[in-house]
Amino acid sequence: MRKLKFVTTNPNKFLEAANFLAEIELERVDRAYTEVQADTLNEVVKHGLRELADQGFENFFIEDAGLFIHSLKGFPGVYSAYVNRTIGCNGILKLAGNNRKAEFRSVVGLYLDKKINLFEGVCEGEISGEKRGKSGFGYDPIFIPENETKTFAEMEIKEKNSYSHRARALVKIFSYLNPG
Amino acid sequence: MRKLKFVTTNPNKFLEAANFLAEIELERVDRAYTEVQADTLNEVVKHGLRELADQGFENFFIEDAGLFIHSLKGFPGVYSAYVNRTIGCNGILKLAGNNRKAEFRSVVGLYLDKKINLFEGVCEGEISGEKRGKSGFGYDPIFIPENETKTFAEMEIKEKNSYSHRARALVKIFSYLNPG
Numbered sequence: 001m002r003k004l005k006f007v008t009t010n011p012n013k014f015l016e017a018a019n020f021l022a023e024i025e026l027e028r029v030d031r032a033y034t035e036v037q038a039d040t041l042n043e044v045v046k047h048g049l050r051e052l053a054d055q056g057f058e059n060f061f062i063e064d065a066g067l068f069i070h071s072l073k074g075f076p077g078v079y080s081a082y083v084n085r086t087i088g089c090n091g092i093l094k095l096a097g098n099n100r101k102a103e104f105r106s107v108v109g110l111y112l113d114k115k116i117n118l119f120e121g122v123c124e125g126e127i128s129g130e131k132r133g134k135s136g137f138g139y140d141p142i143f144i145p146e147n148e149t150k151t152f153a154e155m156e157i158k159e160k161n162s163y164s165h166r167a168r169a170l171v172k173i174f175s176y177l178n179p180g
Numbered sequence: 181m182r183k184l185k186f187v188t189t190n191p192n193k194f195l196e197a198a199n200f201l202a203e204i205e206l207e208r209v210d211r212a213y214t215e216v217q218a219d220t221l222n223e224v225v226k227h228g229l230r231e232l233a234d235q236g237f238e239n240f241f242i243e244d245a246g247l248f249i250h251s252l253k254g255f256p257g258v259y260s261a262y263v264n265r266t267i268g269c270n271g272i273l274k275l276a277g278n279n280r281k282a283e284f285r286s287v288v289g290l291y292l293d294k295k296i297n298l299f300e301g302v303c304e305g306e307i308s309g310e311k312r313g314k315s316g317f318g319y320d321p322i323f324i325p326e327n328e329t330k331t332f333a334e335m336e337i338k339e340k341n342s343y344s345h346r347a348r349a350l351v352k353i354f355s356y357l358n359p360g
Contacts, residue, residue, distance in 0.1 A: 037215040037224075037262070044217075075266035079259050082217065086255035087275055094274050095267055 002177055004112075005029045005060035007052060012137040013063060013166065019157050020167050021174060029060065041066060041078060042118055045109035053111050061173065065106040065166060067092075067139045069127065071099040080138065089131050089142045100127040104143060106165035108173055117176065121168030136160060182357055184292075185209045185240035187232060192317040193243060193346065199337050200347050201354060209240065221246060221258060222298055225289035233291050241353065245286040245346060247272075247319045249307065251279040260318065269311050269322045280307040284323060286345035288353055297356065301348030316340060 006017055007029040014028045033048040041064045048062050066080040072095060076083035083091070106121040124146045131141040133153025140152035145163040152160050161167040186197055187209040194208045213228040221244045228242050246260040252275060256263035263271070286301040304326045311321040313333025320332035325343040332340050341347040 035217040037217055037259070072271070073266040075263070075271070077262075077266070079217070079262055082257075082259055083255070086253040086257070091252070091255070091275050095271050 003027065003059070005057070007031055007033070007057065007060050007062050010137070013065075016157055016161060016164070016166055017063075017170055020161050020170050024174070024177070029057075033062065035064070038078060041105060041107040042120075044078060045107045045118060046116065049109045049111050049116050053114075057111070058114075059112050061108055061110040063106060063108045063166060063169070065104060067102060067104055067143065069096060069100075069102040071097055071101070084138050089139060092127065092139065092142060093130065096127040101125075102127050102143065104139075104165040106169040108166075108169040110173055110176070119169045119172035119176070121165040121170070121172070123163050123165040123168065183207065183239070185237070187211055187213070187237065187240050187242050190317070193245075196337055196341060196344070196346055197243075197350055200341050200350050204354070204357070209237075213242070215244070218258060221285060221287040222300075224258060225287045225298060226296065229289045229291050229296050233294075237291070238294075239292050241288055241290040243286060243288045243346065243349070245284060247282060247284055247323065249276060249280075249282040251277055251281070264318050269319060272307065272319065272322060273310065276307040281305075282307050282323065284319075284345040286349040288346075288349040290353055290356070299349045299352035299356070301345040301350070301352070303343050303345040303348065 003025045068074040104123045108119045110117045132151045183205045248254040284303045288299045290297045312331045316333045
């Protein structure tokens with residue numbers, strides 16, 4: 001069985017990954033890295049991977065995600081965590097206009113055998129009219145994935161993982177590690 | 181006369197500084213540097229100074245500023261530029277509730293004779309009810325400094341500089357360079 005470290009300060013993300021990647025022995029490393037202000041998750045993740053690799057970490061991955069609301073030019077996007085800590089879901093509900101289409105994006109960056117690989121996952125959906133549900137974290141109470149009626153926060157981890165951006169990025173890591 | 185470089189991609193900021201620091205010969209260097217995601221302007225500025233110094237720049241300053249709305253836990257704060265590019269002044273007007281107290285903060289970071297010095301300027305005020313004025317940039321159309329009725333965007337540069345966070349940080353640089 002493959003062993004990998006998931007470097008993240010977010011216990012919820014680790015839970016989702018461990019649930020999804022049951023065939024991989026995951027170890028959580030609770031360590032922060034510098035997140036640059038950038039227009040894309042890819043840039044944030046690449047910078048973080050290099051910093052951790054420079055510090056001697058090996059065979060690990062990190063993940064960055066964001067909620068991108070189309071009518072708001074992608075806001076809150078790369079800054080989703082900060083926006084959530086300040087104006088939160090209630091602020092997003094005030095800002096979302098008539099066009100509520102949005103997507104969650106996740107980028108998982110893997111540093112394995114001294115090489116960087118990025119894996120992207122996208123989950124399209126829309127912003128709900130009000131907060132619903134208690135599970136998950138972040139914007140889960142206001143995001144409804146396409147072809148669903150429940151928000152992410154109204155789902156168990158397994159159900160969320162059947163849609164989620166993060167699971168869609170993680171499945172690519174899994175295929176990469178277990179080809180064929 | 182002292183010569184200093186102001187490293188900024190923002191021509192409006194350079195104009196304000198050149199207008200204010202008339203006794204210093206300012207040269208604009210239109211160059212971007214990495215801005216980290218941080219909780220404070222100080223951290224962003226220190227990181228930028230070090231990066232530019234590592235690249236060989238000498239005797240220069242940079243500036244970072246943000247609008248901090250008290251009832252929104254400081255949002256948009258360190259991410260003011262990004263928030264302005266996405267939800268803009270209209271988004272802020274939607275978010276600002278009954279308590280509209282806010283402040284503009286500026287941090288000027290000087291790298292001179294191989295030493296780092298930071299200078300802070302604050303301008304307290306409030307978010308206006310609607311956008312007014314055409315001058316300035318960023319959130320100027322919705323920010324009214326304390327003891328004023330006009331927004332920053334309704335003022336000429338000289339008048340804005342008599343209140344502004346940026347001018348208040350720059351005056352500290354000026355005193356530092358011209359003591360006594």
